[in-house]
Amino acid sequence: MEHNPRELASLEGEHRLTEQELLYVRHALDAEVLALKKSLHYAQEMADDQARELLREQADIHHRRIDMMIALLDAPGDITKQAKMLLQNRGEGYRHA
Amino acid sequence: MPNTHDLSHATRGHMSDADRLHDCLCTAKEVAKMYANAALECTNNGVREFFLALHGEETHNQEILFSFLHTRGFYPTQMAEPARIREVRERYQQLHTEMGLADNPSFRRYHTADPKLPPAERQNPASFQYKH
Numbered sequence: 001m002e003h004n005p006r007e008l009a010s011l012e013g014e015h016r017l018t019e020q021e022l023l024y025v026r027h028a029l030d031a032e033v034l035a036l037k038k039s040l041h042y043a044q045e046m047a048d049d050q051a052r053e054l055l056r057e058q059a060d061i062h063h064r065r066i067d068m069m070i071a072l073l074d075a076p077g078d079i080t081k082q083a084k085m086l087l088q089n090r091g092e093g094y095r096h097a
Numbered sequence: 098m099p100n101t102h103d104l105s106h107a108t109r110g111h112m113s114d115a116d117r118l119h120d121c122l123c124t125a126k127e128v129a130k131m132y133a134n135a136a137l138e139c140t141n142n143g144v145r146e147f148f149l150a151l152h153g154e155e156t157h158n159q160e161i162l163f164s165f166l167h168t169r170g171f172y173p174t175q176m177a178e179p180a181r182i183r184e185v186r187e188r189y190q191q192l193h194t195e196m197g198l199a200d201n202p203s204f205r206r207y208h209t210a211d212p213k214l215p216p217a218e219r220q221n222p223a224s225f226q227y228k229h
Contacts, residue, residue: 018140081143083146
């Protein structure tokens with residue numbers, strides 16, 4: 001059976017995360033975890049109700065992204081499909097992707 | 098009734114609400130830059146789109162934080178003087194003329210912007226191949 005160059009590249013693992021991509025996912029996770037901690041901490045200290053609410057919303061956004069990136073790392077096969085599915089299901093369902 | 102304090106109020110040596118929001122704004126800017134860099138370094142198209150989507154979302158967050166501070170007067174910005182705008186415009190109009198850019202640019206879609214195959218597969222020059 002013959003494969004074209006793209007199929008061969010795919011069979012050889014082109015659709016896994018590269019080291020460079022993994023490095024950026026790690027950076028992003030570090031940044032998001034810190035931003036989440038900061039938002040939660042500051043929200044508690046805020047005197048203004050609207051500012052407190054804004055920071056709680058920010059905390060939820062960082063929390064959701066951390067879940068998304070962990071789900072990206074859990075990708076069983078094709079990382080392209082997993083990344084696109086995570087974007088489509090943003091906000092729901094990616095924990096069980 | 099919502100509890101709306103003066104955001105700038107802070108006891109000596111402690112952070113005010115505005116300080117905390119400024120800190121979050123700085124974080125949002127750095128995170129947005131990080132996602133833009135991450136997208137630029139991606140090999141996989143799906144992962145690139147993933148990072149670009151997060152970049153867009155974080156840019157939107159940054160805008161919300163900025164507007165919150167800006168509308169309350171804690172992030173003042175200054176309008177450019179019309180004379181300064183004219184000065185810059187004239188400088189680049191002059192360069193434009195010097196470069197002879199009188200004709201309108203073409204709106205055709207360049208083949209290089211949307212190749213049918215990745216350049217490495219399409220061209221595959223000898224210099225592109227690995228030497229073991």
